[in-house]
Amino acid sequence: MTVIEEMQKFAADMTEFRHDLHAHPELGYHEERTADRVARRLAGYGVDVHRGLATTGVVGTLRRGNSTRSLGLRAELDALPMAELNRFSHRSRHEGRMHACGHDGHTTMLLGAARYLADQGDFDGVVNFIFQPAEEGGAGANAMIKEGLFEQFPCDRVFGMHNAPGLATGKFSIRSGPMMAGCAFFDVTVGGVGGHGAMPETAVDPIVAASHIVSALQTIVSRNLRPFEPAVVTVTQIHAGDAYNVIPAQAVLRGTVRCFAPQIMSAIGKRIEQLAANVASGLGATAKTDYRVVYPPLVNHTDETRYIADVAAELVGEENVLRDGRQTMASEDFSFMLNARPGAFINIGNGDGDGGCAVHNPNYDFNDAILPLGAALWVRLVEKRLAHGDEAGVASDHVAMARDGGAP
Numbered sequence: 001m002t003v004i005e006e007m008q009k010f011a012a013d014m015t016e017f018r019h020d021l022h023a024h025p026e027l028g029y030h031e032e033r034t035a036d037r038v039a040r041r042l043a044g045y046g047v048d049v050h051r052g053l054a055t056t057g058v059v060g061t062l063r064r065g066n067s068t069r070s071l072g073l074r075a076e077l078d079a080l081p082m083a084e085l086n087r088f089s090h091r092s093r094h095e096g097r098m099h100a101c102g103h104d105g106h107t108t109m110l111l112g113a114a115r116y117l118a119d120q121g122d123f124d125g126v127v128n129f130i131f132q133p134a135e136e137g138g139a140g141a142n143a144m145i146k147e148g149l150f151e152q153f154p155c156d157r158v159f160g161m162h163n164a165p166g167l168a169t170g171k172f173s174i175r176s177g178p179m180m181a182g183c184a185f186f187d188v189t190v191g192g193v194g195g196h197g198a199m200p201e202t203a204v205d206p207i208v209a210a211s212h213i214v215s216a217l218q219t220i221v222s223r224n225l226r227p228f229e230p231a232v233v234t235v236t237q238i239h240a241g242d243a244y245n246v247i248p249a250q251a252v253l254r255g256t257v258r259c260f261a262p263q264i265m266s267a268i269g270k271r272i273e274q275l276a277a278n279v280a281s282g283l284g285a286t287a288k289t290d291y292r293v294v295y296p297p298l299v300n301h302t303d304e305t306r307y308i309a310d311v312a313a314e315l316v317g318e319e320n321v322l323r324d325g326r327q328t329m330a331s332e333d334f335s336f337m338l339n340a341r342p343g344a345f346i347n348i349g350n351g352d353g354d355g356g357c358a359v360h361n362p363n364y365d366f367n368d369a370i371l372p373l374g375a376a377l378w379v380r381l382v383e384k385r386l387a388h389g390d391e392a393g394v395a396s397d398h399v400a401m402a403r404d405g406g407a408p
C-alpha cells in the first residue's frame, strides 16, 4: 500500500481536526487553544513535545535509530484578523478572525505526517515538527530562531509547504532561488499647519502634500529601478482630518514594499524618504518616514529544491510538479528559516475550480481533499532523506554536488 493510500485512512480524522481549527481561529502569539490541541495530539502519538518557544510555538521531536541526521518540517498556527463570509458549518466562531491562509490545513497535514511516522515511519535520524506562531506579519519564525530553535532542535535541513489556490489539486509547484518577495512596511507622517477649510492661505495643507507624495511614490518603480527588477510600492492607508471645514495639521500615509533583493529593498526605502521630504518641503510642509524591513525574500536552496521536487514527483508524477513555478510578490516568514538553514518551500495545489478562491479572501477555505497528499509528501521526504544507512540523505548530497560541479 502506498503512503498516500495509508494516509487516506486518516482523511476523515484529519478533516474533522482541520474543521475544528478553522472554526476556532487565533491570531499571532495568541494561538493557545491551537497549540494545546497540537501538543496533545503529538504527545498522543508518542512524539516528544516542547512548548513555549516564541510564546505559543510547539516543537515535536521524533527519533529513530542512531543517526544524528536531522530534519525540520514547519507549519503555521495563526489565523488572520478578518471577517469570514463562508456559511458552512465549520466557519469561524470568532468574529473578526479567520483561517484565510490555510494554516489550519498546514498544521493538520504536519500532524498527519507525525502520526504516521511515529506509528510506522521507516527512517534513521531525528525529525522536528515545528509549529510556529504568528506567520501573518508577526515574524514568528524569526522569533523561534532567536529563542534558540535550531540550537535546541538541530536541523540539517528545513522544509515548509503552503497551499496554492489556482494550482490544481494533485500538483506541486516550486522554484530554486528567490520564490517569494521580501516585505517592508512604511509610515510617512506629513506635517502642515492646520486652519479653516475656507481660508487655505492661512494654513499649510498636509492633505495636498500627502496626495502629491502618493503620486511621487509611483515613480520609484517606474523611474528609479531597472525594468528587470520586480518591485511593488503600494500606499495602503491615508489618515487625516475629522471635519468638513478644517484643514488638519497632520496626515499619515502607510504602505508596503515588496521586492526580491535586499539592496533594492533599502534603496526603495531611501527613495521614499527623499521623495516624501522634498515633495513636502516644496509645498511648505514636512515629512518624516519610518521604513522597516519585515521579512526577507524567500530564497529556495538549489539542492533541497530538487530534493523535495523529486519526492513530490515520486508521489504525483513528474508531469504534476512544476519545477519552474511562478514567483510571487507575496511574502512568507519561512524565509528566516531558509536564511538560517538549507532547505526549500513548496506549494501544494489547493484546486483551480470555482472554489479556488485566493488566500486572504473572506470566502477562502483550505481544500480537505489534499490533506492526505500533503501529509504523504512530508512522510516520504523524511523516509528518503533519513533513510537507513548512508545511501539516501548524505549520499544524495554528494550526487547533487557532483551534478552541480560544486565542491563539498
Ligand SMILES: [Zn+2]
Residues within 6 Å of the ligand: 100, 101, 136, 359, 360
Ligand atoms: Zn497569509
Ligand SMILES: [Zn+2]
Residues within 6 Å of the ligand: 101, 102, 103, 135, 162
Ligand atoms: Zn500563509
